[in-house]
Amino acid sequence: MTSIEAQVQQPYKYGFVTDIESDVVPPGLNEDVVRLISAKKGEPAWMVDWRLKAYRNWLKMEEPHWPNVKYGPIDYQAISYYAAPKKLPKLESLDQVDPKLVATFEKLGIPIEEQKRLTGVAVDAVFDSVSVATTFQAELAKYGVIFCPISQAIREHPELVQKYLGTVVPYNDNFFAALNSAVFTDGSFVYVPKGVRCPMELSTYFRINASSTGQFERTLIIADEGSYVSYLEGCSAPMRDENQLHAAVVELVALDNATIKYSTIQNWYPGDEEGKGGIYNFVTKRGKCAGKNSKVSWTQVETGSAITWKYPGCILQGDNSIGEFYSVAVTTRRQQADTGTKMIHLGKNTRSTIVSKGISGGHGQNTYRGLVKIMKGAEGARNYSQCDSMLIGDQCGAHTFPYIDVRNSSAIMEHEASTSKIGEDQIFYLRQRGLSAEDAVSMIVNGFCKEVFKELPMEFAVEATRLLGISLEGSVG
């Protein structure tokens, strides 16, 4: 292993297990399990019917194998679909949260106690299948902003959930989305009313803790006319020898003149050096620019998971709407990532921007897969795509599959791609100027990812750069 490779093979810092008594549903999946999950959440009949419809569809579907990743068969009957800490407080009284849970999130850098909260950031903390705390709910309510666990939204805001759930990612969209629709447990719900600029960053932190369980969170964000919201999710899991399934669905709806900025810092356990263990991150994320002049912007920093399979996309339905996708995907050890985006242009003068940065080290395999589709009515649509790959060492791989489907001749498409390798000469140059080998690698990787990092909210840009073991570039220059 060269000095460069050693740099990217950093130990996983979030691999601890919280010893807590859990209420776990025995492994296996059938209609009774779906009903049981729904009952545990206290859901109304329409919700359980929707779940069952999804489940029955799922039974007829086949697991997709077109992504450029390899893994053994998944036994869906060996997974437990619900796990929750036993001592759960009522959500109104955060001070009653089990101290073990508070300590867990604290260790992860997510303070949920009243006194220690991050200023300007509201947090929904999800532990296995349930939300354990959501901060600043009352403060946000003053602005009419609803930020709560989706299970709470189903009970308290059924009209909004019913109106939008499944409108961007239908229950039968794909195999994993159908599975999620049947068994989803918790996740966040956000509604920003007309003309409101959400006064703080919203974020959800997902933690998988129990063994042999899957996590199936569902997030739904609605930005009403003329509103703005910035949302961020983070995640981590203990180090375990088994592979754990994480199949989430995220739906975003932006109405006229609304903007949703969605950022992800994904740090699920990636498995060990030999590829044992790690999370299977099979996720469907999609935003709909339903209204005119609306905007959905995805920024993702993907460093974890044994296998990542996700394509956060935008449906650009409203005229003049804008879709953006900024991504840094890192694969080291034996990690495999097949990730990218889909930009579907329906409205006139719709614009999309794709900036993808893939970094591969160790035996990592990194695939960018992107679709840009310009439909017939999308007069004057524009797309700019940039895919850059960086290789560290000679055991890893980078692959790019850009798909372009243009059905309107007025479209303007640009695509740029590059592949580079961190060389000993680059490292040596920086060391000759007095930087350590670690700082040299950091600086090179940081520069490579700069266009994406600058899209992250300030509070999290630091977190992202730290995650990659790199220091943030100064503001001058």
Next chain:
Amino acid sequence: MLEIKGLHVSVAGIEILRGIDLSVRAGEVHAIMGPNGSGKSTLAQVLAGHPAYTVAAGTATYDGKDLLALKPEERARDGVFLAFQYPVEIRGITNSYFLRSAVNALRKHRGQEELDPLDFLQVLEEKLKAIGWDDTLMNRPVNEGFSGGEKKRNEILQLAVLEPRLAILDETDSGLDIDALKTVAHAVNKLRAPDRAFVIVTHYQRLLNYITPDVVHVLADGRIVKSGGPELAHELEAKGYDWLRAGAMVS
């Protein structure tokens, strides 16, 4: 300041330097000349600690320390600077950020406080003024899209800011037109100081028209075959290297 004795160096199993002896004192400017493939750049790289080069025998002492035992960054922090023949590009990192990081690595090593961006800007302006240059290169990514001349100028700019005690210039003149050559030479002359030594590796004599060395060495087939004063450079310009190379064979 720098004492090299019996230095043998190989790269990828091929011996390039075959017994170098060189003594450089503070304040001196030494020119290392020689034909292509004689080992000039190898000498420059090995003094800076490039990992591709293996030292088979010999010693190099810098300020009484075993230079060859130090990591490249330790040498840099102790004041050894190499102006690269082929400076690398670093995407997305501005020259000023890069240079500030380098300055701060050195300051930290010396137990000095690190400079924030504003303080650094002041220091930078002083140094630029001293060599009569402007800051047009500072806000561009390191060497990215630089012309050959700009890259070389950027190396000398770094030299000016980092203030090394031993500056090694590896073919800084190659690829420069006459105006750029004069600009670079002028800056180097400004940077000559009683406590600073220069080792200037060059193929052609023309750089030495503008920088007058104290000693000129001729390197051929991995050995220093002749040393002399500045007039030796002119002799080489007139006679070429072949007469010396033949000498190297017999010695």
